[in-house]
Amino acid sequence: MTAVQPDEPHAAGLSSRLNWLRAGVLGANDGIVSTAGLVVGVAAATTASGPILTAGVAGLIAGAVSMALGEYVSVSTQRDTEKALLEKERRELAESPEEELAELAAMYEHKGLSSATAKLVAEELTEHDAFAAHVDIELNIDPDELTNPWQAAIASAISFSVGALLPLIAILLPPPSARIPVTFAAVLIALALTGTISAQLGGSRRHRAVVRILVGGALAMLITYGIGQLVGHVGGI
Template sequence: MSVDLTTPGSTLPAPREHAGEPHLTHTSVRLNWLRAAVLGANDGIVSVAGIVVGVAAATTARGPILTAGIAGLVAGAVSMALGEYVSVSTQRDSERSLLETERRELLEQPEAELAELAEIYRAKGLSADTALLVAEELTAHDAFAAHAEAELGIDPDELTNPWHAALSSAISFTLGALLPLLAILLPSPSLRVPIAFGAVVVALAVTGFGGAVLGGAPRLRATARVALGGALAMAVTYGIGHLVGLAI
């Protein structure tokens, strides 16, 4: 169906609704959260696996392994949460400062800001007249939102919440850490290390694959890198734990 835009009164057809198709901004935010959750779980698996495997190499007693594993889980979850909170808070403060500067400039020099917005769209390929028309219409609709998106790449309504980021990191780390802890505590002493080792490598392969899918990276390479890295970490801590156990 063709539409004659030169005919007075002609209108564009109404856009089709795409059921289940999220807004691009929401999709990006969701992917970032999923990626952070995968990385947090991966950190929990590797960190606690290294601790419990190292302790298991030094002693067969369940108590020290449990104590070390719980301590590593709690310390890691708190550290991840604090780190994420500080990082996101700093980013949020910077974004708020930039938005406040933009709001002030719109109030103090609206003509210069309009020209700047038009230049942004002209640089993207629009003609000078069309770019100015787009800038004028966006300014009339919501000048602040238009400048925040075009100049800063920030959606004022989608700023990341540092508390949400901290809680997400703590939960994902804890869930990841529980796997090696349970895998080494539940089996008999003679099977603890082999079972934990296998469970951790499989779990890391899954998180590596998931992270590659979310990040658009080569899947085989990312999966192998994460799994082999975790296996190396456990091998090193097992060797150190064994030497310490012999020395004691």
């Protein structure tokens, strides 16, 4: 019989890494769409490179900071909630160990074990590590792997910035007459790629995810292009 390798990745750890990867892809997608819409709108109003570069860089920085702050606040709140739940469980174990043991056994019985087996499992797990046993089945929280708000903030800022660089480069490199078509093409290709990756990570249908993201990205650029044309015409830019 083949022995189970002790260093095989735990399912929860793998799921956590996939969630981080999915968040990174979505952050890059946000950077692509928001910056593309911004620079296309400015490029529709003026052919001067200075305003386009200024708007693109400002949008990149503002978006990255906004993403980082939002993620930091969100994850900090989640972490505070997890810590409060863990502390509550510690207190209940200290104050009512017998009731907590009965509760643990009832949970395993609810999962399908017989009453006698559930009680035996609960007792053995409690003897080994009562706190870990309870937080695993009750809260589905690993006390050693609480979410890190700084890590989340930095990852969000980086993924957004990487995505935002694509439309910024695409709008500045070509000659003025080709800027908008080249940017449209580059952005739609990038969105097709991020949509494909997101679908694969989420286990959803690739075609639907790609079409949805392409339509959204194209609409964003078309709307800002129209606004840029209107503002440029009215303002005489």
